[in-house]
Amino acid sequence: MNQSNVLLPSGCILRKATSADQWSIRLLVFSAKLDPTQLNWQQFLVIECDRNLVSCGQVRNFSGAQELGSLVVAPAWRGRGLGSLLTQHLINTATQPLYLECLGQRLSQFYSRFGFVPISFADLPQFPKTEVLPTLKDKFRFSQLARILLKVPVVFMEYHRNS
């Protein structure tokens, strides 16, 4: 499904983040209780409406893979297509096999609209760690533990370009 042609509400623009956005990005991510690590503004796309940052999301780099993460839309702006638009743009920027982790069935259904398919932890690719890049599987290992030990409903998903 390609939703990149969906129009933004008037007064809104989608753009790459700048250093001036870094605290607004942190605020959005912290307030949504998402993973607070690797919030480098250089990796983010944002949506600005009437000069306020109302949405953000990023593609994190790992060895041999990327992760779509930190997707947030400010509560007052949800349900108007901003999350979908940003997700499609983030997918379009990916240059490596793309993965994500999310909580619960509603979010996994949201991502399945774009071509993400659930994948088991065992089936995640294990690329060798490089000097600069950690591996995605090592990062997801914590969530897998939480899933097993604490029954946290984490879903791992892999992007399939043609689905």
Ligand SMILES: CC(C)(COP(=O)(O)OP(=O)(O)OC[C@H]1O[C@@H](n2cnc3c(N)ncnc32)[C@H](O)[C@@H]1OP(=O)(O)O)[C@@H](O)C(=O)NCCC(=O)NCCS
């Ligand atoms: C998930 C989220 C980014 C969607 O943004 P949005 O702009 O509201 O999304 P859109 O308007 O493009 O699409 C609406 C879809 O979002 C999903 N969605 C909306 N609110 C949701 C919620 N509270 N929990 C899970 N999914 C939600 C649903 O699939 C919804 O589709 P539906 O109305 O047919 O059920 C937004 O709800 C959000 O910021 N949630 C909190 C942070 C979060 O959970 N991020 C995902 C991390 S993996």
